[in-house]
Amino acid sequence: MSTLRKNVHAGLRSAMGMLPDSARHAIFRRMVDCEPAPDGRLEIRIVDSRQDLEACFRLLHDAYVASGFMKPHPSGLRVTPYHALPTTTTIAAFWDGEVVGTLSMIREGVFGFPLQSVFDLTAVRAQPGRIAEISALAVHPKFRSTGGRILFPLMKFMHDYCVHYFDTRHLVIAVNPAKIELYESLLFFRRLQASEVDHYDFANGAPAVGATLDLHEAPTLLKEGYDGRPPRKDLYRYFITSRLPNAKLPERRYFTTNDPVMTPALLDYFFTQRTDCFAQLDTRRLGLLHSIYDSPEYAAVLPPLPYGHQAGGAALRRHPRYSLKCPAVLTLEDRPQALEVVELSQQGFQAHGANDLPLGARGWAKVQLGEGVESTVLTEVVRRVPTATGHYHGFRVEAPDPAWMRCVRLLETGTTHADLAPDPAEPAARPQPDGRRAA
Secondary structure (H helix, E strand, O other), X not given: OOHHHHHHHHHHHHHHHOOOHHHHHHXXXXXXXXXXXXXXXXEEEEOOOHHHXXXXXXXXXXXHHHHOOOOOOXXXXXXXXXXXXXXXXXXXXXXXXXXXXXXXXXXXXXXXXXXXXXXXXXXXXXXXXXXXXXXXXXXOHHHOOOOXXXXXXXXXXXHHHHHHXXXXXXXXXXXXXXXXHHHHHHHOOEEOOOOOEEEEHHHOOEEEEEEEEEOOOHHHHHHHXXXXXXXXXXXXXXXXXXXXXXXEOOOEOOOEOOOOOOOHHHHHHHHXXXXXXXXXXXXXXXXXXXXXXXXXXXXXOOOOOOOOOOOOOOOOOOOXXXXXXXXXXXXXXXXXXXXXXXXXXOOEEEEEEOOOOOOOOEEEEEEEEEOOEEEEEEEEEEEEEEEXXXXXXXXXXXXXXXXXXXXXXHHHHOOOHHHHOOOOOOOOEOEOOOOOEOO
């Protein structure tokens, strides 16, 4: 950028900074330019191959180094421990097959979130719904001057994935202060705290601002902010009511909510061979990784635990590789009760519902495991956990049927989302237009 252009931009930023927030945000919204039907050369999808992941990590490395958010790494890649978790999903924008944009969605897992080291998430955690941090965003230099040509499709995929597939209600971000108004004005993020953080270690000590967005409130906020705008300037229509033909959203056999991609070979390549990421983990985090990836194939590529240390530690429960969000109906004494199953095993499941159920109550549960995949099992209530948003119950399954057993076997033996791809004889588990999965 020439000196003149830099001075012009600096002058415009200074003038904009003197306006009230509402006026400044309104001006930013008028500048929106999104493509409802992007060029056919663009494709957005989850990355799960070594080649595509490496391209994403290289693009991220170069963007972070150029911005001063990290020091150059000998590998030329930016790889973090969060990328190793099954609760992290990395997506990429491809242009004619080349990776030109990437971001990662980190749903809360055994490591928590990167930004929680400097921002207080107590208020967000107090609200119902799961949280995901949007992180590791980068766009190729040749597309940075084209407005939102790559950025908006990445954000659109992220929104649809979090709402319909990732079982996420709250997004959190930590961004450079120079970028926060993009998220505040265009997408209606709200700051986690009034002041910025001067030193954020996850971004090489750069300053950062934390913000959050409730995806249940987003449709109303976007509709009010963009009502009456033409299609290219209407982010309500773009994010909420339209379908992006370039987005290749996942197909699932069951209503799982994670898309893990790290095979033993990929973990070994990115976190041990190409970088020293695993070698930098403390004993606690290493133990947590062993508790997640507890098969011999994974143990062979993870650094061994020090003698006397247990995987995950005695006080930490094992985190399942797959979580689910399955609608169910439990019939107790001829009275149906709506439930949402969130975890299951061969002999039991956990579910959330509006009503408290008595311990020892027995009844038949009809569970929608996937699109067109239904299981009916005899159950008994064995645990009750009241919360501010309803009740969680643990159920013992007395007689698993064949559909239940097939699902459990795949959940117990699968290592990546490819293991739960739809059976050719069964339809894929797809969300309904209103965000609910088919029942």
